[in-house]
Amino acid sequence: MSDSPVIRNGPNRRVALKVIGATLGAGAFAYASRPLVQWAADQSIDEVLRHHYKELTRDELTQILRKLEAETKEVHGVDVHIEDYPAQEGVQFGYALNLSVCIGCRKCAEACHKENNHDRRTNNSYIRVLEMDQGSFDMERGNVDYDHAVPAPGKYYMPVQCHQCDDAPCVKVCPVEATWKEKDGIVVVDYSWCIGCRYCEAACPYHARRFNWTRPEIPPDEINPDQGYLSNRIRPQGVVEKCTFCLHRTRQGRLPACLEACPTGARVFGNLLDPDSEIRWVLENKRVYVLKEELGTRPRFFYFFDV
Amino acid sequence: MLRVHWYLVVTGLLAAAGCRADRPERLRPAPGAKTGTVTIHIPDRLTSVPTGEVDALGKPLRASCVSCHSLRRPDALPASMAELDEFHGGLTFQHGELSCGSCHVVGDQSELRRADGTAIAMRDAMSLCAQCHGPQFRDYSHGAHGGMNGHWDLSAGDRVRNHCVDCHDPHMPAFQPSLPVLRPQDRGVRANRGEHPARAGHAEGAAR
Numbered sequence: 001m002s003d004s005p006v007i008r009n010g011p012n013r014r015v016a017l018k019v020i021g022a023t024l025g026a027g028a029f030a031y032a033s034r035p036l037v038q039w040a041a042d043q044s045i046d047e048v049l050r051h052h053y054k055e056l057t058r059d060e061l062t063q064i065l066r067k068l069e070a071e072t073k074e075v076h077g078v079d080v081h082i083e084d085y086p087a088q089e090g091v092q093f094g095y096a097l098n099l100s101v102c103i104g105c106r107k108c109a110e111a112c113h114k115e116n117n118h119d120r121r122t123n124n125s126y127i128r129v130l131e132m133d134q135g136s137f138d139m140e141r142g143n144v145d146y147d148h149a150v151p152a153p154g155k156y157y158m159p160v161q162c163h164q165c166d167d168a169p170c171v172k173v174c175p176v177e178a179t180w181k182e183k184d185g186i187v188v189v190d191y192s193w194c195i196g197c198r199y200c201e202a203a204c205p206y207h208a209r210r211f212n213w214t215r216p217e218i219p220p221d222e223i224n225p226d227q228g229y230l231s232n233r234i235r236p237q238g239v240v241e242k243c244t245f246c247l248h249r250t251r252q253g254r255l256p257a258c259l260e261a262c263p264t265g266a267r268v269f270g271n272l273l274d275p276d277s278e279i280r281w282v283l284e285n286k287r288v289y290v291l292k293e294e295l296g297t298r299p300r301f302f303y304f305f306d307v
Numbered sequence: 308m309l310r311v312h313w314y315l316v317v318t319g320l321l322a323a324a325g326c327r328a329d330r331p332e333r334l335r336p337a338p339g340a341k342t343g344t345v346t347i348h349i350p351d352r353l354t355s356v357p358t359g360e361v362d363a364l365g366k367p368l369r370a371s372c373v374s375c376h377s378l379r380r381p382d383a384l385p386a387s388m389a390e391l392d393e394f395h396g397g398l399t400f401q402h403g404e405l406s407c408g409s410c411h412v413v414g415d416q417s418e419l420r421r422a423d424g425t426a427i428a429m430r431d432a433m434s435l436c437a438q439c440h441g442p443q444f445r446d447y448s449h450g451a452h453g454g455m456n457g458h459w460d461l462s463a464g465d466r467v468r469n470h471c472v473d474c475h476d477p478h479m480p481a482f483q484p485s486l487p488v489l490r491p492q493d494r495g496v497r498a499n500r501g502e503h504p505a506r507a508g509h510a511e512g513a514a515r
Contacts, residue, residue, distance in 0.1 A: 098451070103482055110489040123492040145496045149484035213494070253463025255455065263474060264482065265454035277459075278450030286451065306442070 052177065053190045053230075064192075065229060072234060076218070080225040082233050085251040087184035093245050093300060094185075094272040094279045095256075096288070097159060100306035102266045104129050104150040104157030111261030112161075115246060116232040117224055119216035126243035127161045127258060128207065139291075161258075162187065162208040162243035163291065163299030170200035170209060170242075179240075185272075185300050186247050188230040194239040201240055205292050206299075209242045245269070272300075343461035350472045353429045354417075356394045370394060376416040384408050401479045410435060410477070436471045447471075 047067075051060065065082045072080050109125035118124040130142030134156050142158065151157065168187050171179050178193035179200055201209040215237040227233040228248030235241050246256040250269070259267040270279035282288070286304040355369035362368050375394070384407040385391055388400050412418045418426045419435050427434060437444035446452035454474065458464035471477075 096451075101452075103485075104487060105485060106487040106489050113489055121492065122494075123489050125489065125491075128491070129487075144491055145499060146487065147490050148486075150487050151482070151484065210493075250459065253458045253460030255457060255459050255466075260454070260456050262454055265452055265469065265474065267454075268451055270450075270459050281449040282451045285449070306446070 047192070050192075053193065054180075061229075068229070068233060075215075076220055076223060076234065078220045078223045078225065080223065080227050080233075082227045082229055083248070084229045085231075085248055087182045087186070088251060090271075090273055091184045092272040093164065093250060094270060094283070094302070095164075095245060095300060096268040096279055096282045096286075096302040096304050098264075098266040098268070098306065099156060099158060099289075099303050101264045102129075102157045102159060103264055104131060104146070104152075104155070105263060107261045107263055108159055108258035108267070111257040112243070114222070115224055115249075115257035117216060117218055117227070117234050119212070119214065120219065120222070121217055124210060124216075126208070126210070126241075127159050130158045130160060131155050132158055158303070159258075160206055160208065160291070161301070162204075162245075163206050163297065163301040164243075164245065166298035166300065167296060169203040169205065169295075169297060173199040173203040175199065182230075182247075184251070186244050187242065188244055188247070189240055189242060190230065191233070191235050191239045191241065196238040196240065198240060205295050205297065209240050211240050212237050343458055343463065343465040345461070345466045345468060347433070347468050348470050348473055349430050350470050352472055352476075353432060353470075358394070372416040380414040382413070384411055384413055399479055401481065402477070432477070433471050436477075 047064075050056070050064070053061075056064070061084055065084060068082050069080055072078060072082070106127075106129050109127040109129060112118070112127050113123065113125045116126065128144045130139065130144055131146045131150075131152070132138075132142045132155065134154055139158075139160075146152070164181075164185050164187050166181070166185070168181060171181055171187060174180075175197060176193060176195055178195065179187060179189045181187050196211070198211055201211055212235050216234055218234070223234070224232060226248060228244070228251075231244040231246065231248045246254075246258075250256055256267075256269055259269050268278050268282050270277035272279060272283075274280065282304055283302065286306075289303040289305070290299055291301075291303065351369055354373075355371045358368045358370050360368040388398055391398050408420075409422075410419050412420050412426060415426075417429050419429060419432055420426055421435055422438050433444070433447075443452050453469045453471070455466055455468045457466035459466075474482075
């Protein structure tokens with residue numbers, strides 16, 4: 001057996017397989033590590049080794065903001081101002097929407113599209129308006145793709161956006177803590193920390209998160225230059241995004257873009273801690289409905305009715 | 308004089324310490340801080356009519372009511388829409404069983420008349436609407452009806468609220484059907500439409 005001519009003599013099947021295997025393995029490794037090599041070109045080592053948003057000092061954060069502004073200038077050719085807007089003390093945001101008056105015109109979705117620098121090609125927006133049969137609350141049968149005059153007979157319209165849940169399933173599933181709940185109730189995403197696994201998108205019962213399959217394409221003159229680090233700055237490819245109640249506006253006391261755009265005045269926004277606020281009056285005096293209440297997500301977004 | 312000042316100081320201190328202690332800290336504007344105001348927008352429709360023409364910049368030209376009615380004061384209100392002509396011709400009216408005289412005043416284009424006979428300025432039309440639409444007016448008073456612009460936080464800035472007539476045509480107040488904007492074009496809805504071959508058949512469009 002030990003003097004078998006097959007083993008003694010030169011190349012054989014086993015060696016050939018080893019060589020082919022090794023070549024394929026090396027090739028696969030080179031291919032797999034290609035992003036690392038390419039990514040080094042547009043991403044500095046500081047960016048990779050930086051701290052989590054919550055651990056950043058003011059100086060580090062400012063540096064990051066200026067760098068992002070420079071990158072936006074380079075990629076999109078536009079001067080933008082990116083700011084970090086911290087949560088205000090004594091504010092808990094709440095939002096309510098009157099289903100009795102919504103006509104399904106999608107003006108809110110359009111305002112969101114422009115305000116939050118969404119990809120123009122996909123008409124992306126944080127708001128989906130569901131056309132529903134009157135008398136039904138079956139979201140499965142809701143149609144987002146309607147394209148006829150509204151309001152259509154026998155239908156009602158339910159805009160759905162992030163509910164900023166107090167017990168948010170999307171936050172729980174994030175493996176890298178790239179998404180969290182802020183002190184004023186807003187659930188935010190750090191686009192620079194997100195790894196794009198889309199667990200949160202799958203976990204959200206309101207279908208409120210969006211994935212950036214491509215880098216958003218926006219004509220330079222349509223880019224909203226007033227940007228928040230955690231809200232409407234132009235997202236990179238491969239990260240998840242969501243509605244932030246326009247925190248770059250609302251944390252400065254302004255109303256969200258979707259509310260200002262609504263032609264029927266269906267939307268009510270305000271501070272849940274202020275007993276004199278409009279949102280508190282709605283919650284205390286109207287018939288209020290919480291979408292998928294049985295899931296126990298405790299949303300900050302409420303639907304109400306006039307009758 | 309001095310005693311009055313002393314009382315003022317004590318009252319002020321009491322107010323600062325006790326009253327509205329349940330309110331969050333930041334909602335109390337700092338002394339002397341600018342507090343925003345809420346104003347109600349006055350729609351053009353209350354003071355002018357469209358002419359159908361545009362000016363040199365392409366903006367629609369409107370004719371002020373006064374420009375005709377300062378000279379022409381009709382003796383009676385029309386009995387039906389068919390009698391209306393010139394700028395008022397072609398007016399559609401779908402507002403219950405009301406007649407012109409339910410709201411308008413003969414011979415004065417700048418005033419309206421409430422059911423109890425009191426004349427009110429055109430810009431105050433909201434109190435006239437409220438005579439019949441009580442629940443809407445109640446909701447409006449609490450910020451739960453009607454659109455607005457500006458600030459939710461009045462210590463940060465002002466707010467402008469819509470007038471009834473900004474959104475509702477008083478002669479035809481119901482919203483008329485219109486085409487929606489921004490039809491979604493993401494891969495989910497396109498797959499449902501059968502336009503995205505790679506994912507055709509996968510239903511992702513509806514929220515679930």
